[in-house]
Amino acid sequence: MTILVTGGAGYIGSHTVRALRGAGHDVVVLDSLERGRADALLGADLVVGSIADRDLVTATCRNYDVQAVVHFAAYKSVGESMTSPGLYWDNNVAGTVHLVEAMAEADVSRIVFSSSASVYGTPDAVPVTESAPLHPENVYAESKAQMEKIISWYGVTHGISSVSLRYFNAAGASTDGVIGEDWSVTTNLVPLVMKAVLGASGPVQVFGDDYPTPDGTGVRDYIHVEDLAVAHVAAVEHLLADRGSLCVNLGTGIGSSVREILMLTESVAGRPVPHEVVGRRAGDPAEVYADVRLAAERLNWRATRSLDEIITSAYAWHSSTI
Numbered sequence: 001m002t003i004l005v006t007g008g009a010g011y012i013g014s015h016t017v018r019a020l021r022g023a024g025h026d027v028v029v030l031d032s033l034e035r036g037r038a039d040a041l042l043g044a045d046l047v048v049g050s051i052a053d054r055d056l057v058t059a060t061c062r063n064y065d066v067q068a069v070v071h072f073a074a075y076k077s078v079g080e081s082m083t084s085p086g087l088y089w090d091n092n093v094a095g096t097v098h099l100v101e102a103m104a105e106a107d108v109s110r111i112v113f114s115s116s117a118s119v120y121g122t123p124d125a126v127p128v129t130e131s132a133p134l135h136p137e138n139v140y141a142e143s144k145a146q147m148e149k150i151i152s153w154y155g156v157t158h159g160i161s162s163v164s165l166r167y168f169n170a171a172g173a174s175t176d177g178v179i180g181e182d183w184s185v186t187t188n189l190v191p192l193v194m195k196a197v198l199g200a201s202g203p204v205q206v207f208g209d210d211y212p213t214p215d216g217t218g219v220r221d222y223i224h225v226e227d228l229a230v231a232h233v234a235a236v237e238h239l240l241a242d243r244g245s246l247c248v249n250l251g252t253g254i255g256s257s258v259r260e261i262l263m264l265t266e267s268v269a270g271r272p273v274p275h276e277v278v279g280r281r282a283g284d285p286a287e288v289y290a291d292v293r294l295a296a297e298r299l300n301w302r303a304t305r306s307l308d309e310i311i312t313s314a315y316a317w318h319s320s321t322i
Ligand SMILES: NC(=O)c1ccc[n+]([C@@H]2O[C@H](COP(=O)([O-])OP(=O)(O)OC[C@H]3O[C@@H](n4cnc5c(N)ncnc54)[C@H](O)[C@@H]3O)[C@@H](O)[C@H]2O)c1
Pocket: 006, 007, 008, 009, 010, 011, 012, 013, 030, 031, 032, 033, 034, 035, 036, 037, 049, 050, 051, 052, 071, 072, 073, 074, 075, 076, 091, 095, 114, 115, 116, 117, 167, 168, 169, 170, 171, 188
């Protein structure tokens, strides 16, 4: 009995593969390696290929006696999704159809899906609950909303049960410094701050310091990647116990500002973070953080790591890679 992890060689996937194996599950990863690294798998079985290759997915499910799929494989850049939308409809949306069809063919009926808080767009209220209306504001977010719907319809038509996990802002690296985020491909704030403080880039841009927030900079919910990984183990076990389909937020419930991240990084690094305040970005909400009660109730999971641990682990990881 094995868990198939698509996109397991990527940032969140590799931490989840490690957590699943640590919890005693057998794992096989399917990854194209286009945006992931085989060495981040720390020896887990890897099949190199695409989720769009139905025969490969079906054969992998059969060869490994797969009981559940954790589906990370996707593109995730908001900017790229607006300049090359076809990549996102094809790889994210059509790719998911191929994957779920292949699962049905191989009689695999459980899937944990990497969704995103971006499906809410600019929320009407914070903390954001799972019943908030979905207002995707870019192609990437729309692709995630569509993937959620497609997976949910396979529950109706094929009896596939699912847990869609809407991540807030994933950040940090493994506490032991073994794996972390690849900053060469990311547009997320924490690695960009690390690049700036470690001298691997120019100043990090702060998009607006005149928001109606305590220090004027944007507020988001940063969740440690190892907390996310543990949530995936809980979601897999929820499905293996046949406890039903779900859609839940994964966040800490705490909003942190860009300025707080800069200040914490300065105290961890012992030097200033080169940064420049520029104008607001169109469509960026002032404040987004999660209502986290449903994940606690249904998955018995809550985040345990602090922003301090996110920054400390990210700094240690990126320092080790330059
Ligand atoms: N990082 C975040 O903050 C964040 C937030 C919300 C949601 N997510 C979602 O979580 C998932 C994982 O994110 P990540 O940060 O680890 O991304 P990542 O880019 O590091 O990992 C994605 C992995 O999927 C692989 N992949 C892409 N297309 C594939 C395909 N067709 N077949 C097989 N493998 C394929 C890539 O090679 C890569 O290893 C994505 O679906 C992303 O949309 C991420």
